[in-house]
Amino acid sequence: MGPFFCLAGSVFLPLRERDINYLSSPLNIFMKRIVLLVVAVILVGSTDELMALDEIDIYLGGYAQGSMPSDSDNDVQALGGSVQNLSIGGGLGGGIKVGLFHDITHRIIGIELEYGGNAGDLRFQQIGSIDKSTADLVVFHSMVNLIVRYPHEHIRPYVGIGAGSSSGLLIHAKVEGRKNKKIESALAFEHQYFAGLQVNLREQIFIFGELKYVRANYHWKQLSLDYRSQSVVGGVGFQF
Numbered sequence: 001m002g003p004f005f006c007l008a009g010s011v012f013l014p015l016r017e018r019d020i021n022y023l024s025s026p027l028n029i030f031m032k033r034i035v036l037l038v039v040a041v042i043l044v045g046s047t048d049e050l051m052a053l054d055e056i057d058i059y060l061g062g063y064a065q066g067s068m069p070s071d072s073d074n075d076v077q078a079l080g081g082s083v084q085n086l087s088i089g090g091g092l093g094g095g096i097k098v099g100l101f102h103d104i105t106h107r108i109i110g111i112e113l114e115y116g117g118n119a120g121d122l123r124f125q126q127i128g129s130i131d132k133s134t135a136d137l138v139v140f141h142s143m144v145n146l147i148v149r150y151p152h153e154h155i156r157p158y159v160g161i162g163a164g165s166s167s168g169l170l171i172h173a174k175v176e177g178r179k180n181k182k183i184e185s186a187l188a189f190e191h192q193y194f195a196g197l198q199v200n201l202r203e204q205i206f207i208f209g210e211l212k213y214v215r216a217n218y219h220w221k222q223l224s225l226d227y228r229s230q231s232v233v234g235g236v237g238f239q240f
Contacts, residue, residue: 055102055103056100056101056102056103057099057100057101057102057107057110057239058098058099058100058239058240059098059099059206059237059238059239059240060096060097060098060237060238060240061096061097061098061099061206061208061235061236061237061238062094062095062096062097062235062236062237063094063095063096063097063116063208063210063233063234063235063236064092064093064094064233064234064235065092065093065094065095065116065118065212065231065232065233065234066090066091066092066093066118066231066232067090067091067092067093067118067120067139067229067230067231068090068229068230068231068232069088069089069090069120069227069228069229069230070088070228070229070230071086071087071088072086073085073086073124074226075088075225075226075227075228076122076124076223076224076225076226077223077224078124078126078133078175078177078222078223079126079175079176079177079178079222079223080222081126081127082127083124083125083126083127083133084124084125084126084127085123085124085125086122086123086124087122087123087124088120088121088122088137088225088227089120089121089122089123089137090118090120090229091118091119091120091121092118092119093116093117093118093119093139093231094116094117094118095114095115095116095117095141096114096115096116097112097113097114097115097116097145098112098113099111099112099113099145099147100112101147101149101151106151107151108148108149108150108151109146109147109148110146110147110149111144111145111146111147112144112145112146112147112160112162113143113144113145114141114142114143114144114145114162114164115140115141115142115143116140116141117138117139117140117141118138118139118229118231119136119137119138119139120136120137120138120139121134121135121136121137122134122135122137122170122173122225126175126176126177129176131176133173133174133175133176134172134173134174135170135171135172135173135174135175136170136171136172136173137168137169137170137171137225138168138169138171139166139167139168139169139216139227140166140167140169141164141165141166141190141192141214142164142165142166142167143162143163143164143190143192144162144163144164145160145161145162145192145194146160146161146162147159147160148160149198153200154199154200155197155198155199155200156197156198156199156200157195157196157197157198158195158196158197158198159193159194159195159196160193160194160195160196161191161192161193161194162191162192162193162194163189163190163191163192164189164190165187165188165189165190166187166188166189166190166214166216166218166227167185167186167187167188168185168186168188168216168218168220168225168227169183169184169185170183170184170185170186170218170220170223171183173220173223175222175223177222178221178222178223184220184221186218186219186220188216188217188218188219189216189217190214190215190216191214191215192212192213192214192215193212193213194210194211194212194213194233195210195211196208196209196210196211196233197209197210198237200239203239204238204239204240205236205237205238205239206236206237206239207234207235207236207237208233208234208235208236208237209232209233209234209235210231210232210233210234211230211231211232211233212230212231212232212233213228213229213230213231214227214228214229214231215227215228215229
């Protein structure tokens with residue numbers, strides 16, 4: 001299964017600040033990462049080590065999600081100082097993932113590559129200021145997940161833990177004392193926990209739902225955010 005793990009590294013291509021100059025919109029980033037995952041499916045399915053497909057469950061799934069970030073005034077530091085009246089807005093998003101369960105683990109323990117993202121916003125006041133600071137926030141996640149599931153034929157509950165990289169895009173930031181008001185990226189380590197249920201509708205088609213918790217710490221110029229969010233996820237998948 002070596003090629004599968006090698007390919008995981010390609011999903012973690014860092015989003016550097018100079019790359020932002022060539023992006024027409026955050027959607028371009030999302031589409032590029034989706035292409036990487038589609039390539040992952042093709043390469044995983046074509047390696048010599050994985051030719052015995054009857055011994056492996058491989059699936060590709062897509063999902064929509066709604067994020068509900070937690071907020072506390074301690075979660076944001078602006079210009080090196082504390083803030084007040086912080087509000088972190090949630091938003092809609094989605095993603096794609098590819099997973100693999102092998103007979104070696106009795107198809108109970110699996111590895112999954114996931115890429116997704118969601119929109120949101122920031123609103124707060126700096127201490128001693130009457131002006132409201134605002135910014136749009138777009139978050140992208142590139143994760144490797146470890147999943148444990150109950151391999152029932154039709155209904156499969158599962159739990160998982162994941163780690164990877166997260167790109168936080170700060171857009172149209174109107175923060176007193178910051179010069180950059182267009183777009184700025186921050187790359188951070190992220191981890192997540194989730195629990196879900198997969199329901200097989202047919203031999204190869206299934207639907208799934210998840211409750212997920214993610215956390216990452218972003219550092220932009222003169223602004224930082226301890227991002228914590230719960231998400232409700234729903235999607236459909238195809239099993240090879």
